[in-house]
Amino acid sequence: MTVYRVVQFGLGPIGQEIARLAARRESYELVGAVDIDPGKVGRDIGEVIGLDRALGVTVRSDAERVLAETKPDCVLHCTGSYLHQVWPQLELIIRSGCNVVSTCEELSFPAAQHPDLAQELDRLAREHAVTVLGTGVNPGYVMDALPLFFSGIAQSVTAVRVQRVQNASTRRRPLQAKIGSGKTVEEFRELVAAGTVRHVGLQESVYLIAAGLGWELDDYRESTEPVIAERRITTQYFTVEPGYVCGVEQLGRGYVGGEEKITLHLRMYLDADPAYDKILLEGPTPLELVIPGGLQGDRATTAIALNAVPRVVEHAPGLVTMKDLPIVTARA
Amino acid sequence: MTVYRVVQFGLGPIGQEIARLAARRESYELVGAVDIDPGKVGRDIGEVIGLDRALGVTVRSDAERVLAETKPDCVLHCTGSYLHQVWPQLELIIRSGCNVVSTCEELSFPAAQHPDLAQELDRLAREHAVTVLGTGVNPGYVMDALPLFFSGIAQSVTAVRVQRVQNASTRRRPLQAKIGSGKTVEEFRELVAAGTVRHVGLQESVYLIAAGLGWELDDYRESTEPVIAERRITTQYFTVEPGYVCGVEQLGRGYVGGEEKITLHLRMYLDADPAYDKILLEGPTPLELVIPGGLQGDRATTAIALNAVPRVVEHAPGLVTMKDLPIVTARA
Secondary structure, three states, X not given: OOOXXXXXXXXXXXXXXXXXXXXXXXXXXXXXXXXXXXXXXOOEHHHHOOOOOOOOOEEEOOHHHHHHHHOOOEEEEOOOOOHHHXXXXXXXXXXXXXXXEEOOHHHHOHHHOOHHHHHHHHHHHHHOOOEEEEOOOOOOOOOOHHHHHHHOOOOOOOEEEEEEEEEHHHOOHXXXXXXXXXXXXXXXHHHHHHOOOOOOOHHHHHHHHHHHHOOOOOEEEEEEEEEEOOOOEXXXXXXXXXXXXXXXXXXXXXXXXXXXXXXXXXXXXXXXXXXXXXXXXEOOOOEEEEEEOOOOHHHHXXXXXXXXXXXXXXXXXXXXXXXXXXXXXXXX | OOOEEEEEEOOOHHHHHHHHHHHHOXXXXXXXXXXXXXXXXXXXXXXXXXXXXXXXXXEEOOHHHHHHHHOOOEEEEOOOOOXXXXXXXXXXXXXXXXXXXEOOHHHHOHHHOOHHHHHHHHHHHHHOOOEEEEOOOOOOOOOOHHHHHHHOOOOOOOEEXXXXXXXXXXXXXXXXXXXXXXXXXXXXXXXXXXXXXXXXXXXXHHHHHHHHHOOOOOEEEEEEEEEEOOOOEEOOOOEEOOOOEEEEEEEEEEEEOOEEXXXXXXXXXXXXOOOEEEEEEEOOOOEEEEEEOOOOHHHHHHHHHHHOHHHHHHOOOEEEOHHHOEOOOOOO
């Protein structure tokens, strides 16, 4: 069995979960860990991620030296959602000659908002003979790669509609806070204006779908609205009275020739029931696919990121997106 | 837009449907058609496939000359389910230097039953610098590639169970006959013994899943049983009295370390309601995916075969299976 030597870059909740998953798998060896949090630096990563054993790998903040010393097959990068924000890190990883799988949302289809950066990333990756992928459950899978994969058995697709309803009550506290739980509508609008409520990645998903289907988008529009509690909702972390915000509803729409051909509708709110993911491919023979209960975000994101490593390592150098890789599967 | 020049090899119901789809698509040009049926040879393919216009392509039986004269980007091959039976045709196509997408069921994962032939096919394909793929809705998609693609967001998969329930009442007459409609149980058993009832491809799907998940199968078992009508069933073609056969139920089981890790359960019978395709990935976090109504076999098979052409043309030479290709999408 091939064993992939990986470095975990970023030890927030998602990075920690990927590290735990890698530690459990036979085909991965965690050879390095990078974070800048003084509470984590210098400690064994096994301890940081809550294992009952040390892994013999110390969390360090000097990324460049960690990569030079460990020469991993792939870096798992989880530090931020925006490409500008993570650019220096990506550049460092690529210049160190390492393949990278990142959960940076904008990296799932960077050409959507940053065509110049996407081109520069591709050039840089080829120059250093490495492969760069952004992935996760959303963007990266359930609202883009899965609809594309589903379209493979369609004779004709005239429009793509995806609905994702997530029950935030079962998620961690920061996520419940992030969706505006307990806020007034006015407070919610301020959070939206400040950019803190928004789920990042709908635009990338719309562009990824369009690219996969060979559609030329002439417009993209996005809106973010509050979901209002109709009754009192109590979770482990929040109590929301009726009339207050219990979550967020976000719409991403892609237009081709003036028609709304792609609609991604994401609702994430407390006590959402039923939760589900649903894909509808419109056409002469409409096709529907449902994931009852919906994919649990953190678990699915960490899984697809780690599962993508072998495909990224095998792939020719350059910037790739999920539509370019052979089927990513769960392997031990 | 890239236009793919294709030859349709075999003009049974599936081959005709692929040709109709190719004729409708902008990105395909039908440059040749091969069949041995004297009722089709010499006629314009547009007429043979029921279009109201001629396509300027005559159906011919001399395959070798058709391929030499047209030099297509890819051949769409639809003549039989068994590898031994179609081997001379595949050899001819490969030696003519043509890529091929075939709906031959055993070709979807030929190593399952014919490891020697699979190796020889791969060698031959590389020697002639062409790519060879077997695909279809089943085997090729809903009971193998789709479960594999779904596993990409799983942290751990301990078993794969797929259920496919097809309503045969909506299908063509030969299919209703093939599943034993109106037969007694004894007659059905004789048809099973003669090999005429069996759906070909469950074994290939089980092996494809195992290969994609990195599982080593130590046993494969298959069973075929009749579905008995509980009330009178009337379709366009058959009337089945209670107690008589109205369809078939087939189970394919793959064992790893003595455990049944893969179960494919296919039921195809008259008036099946509800029809659906359902994938269950077992593990610490079980994952379920449902296609309500189920995929319509002929439409889906023809779609995935034609949709796969660009991926096959782009791919490095050799024998490939659906797990090796980047996402196959529906394109105009």
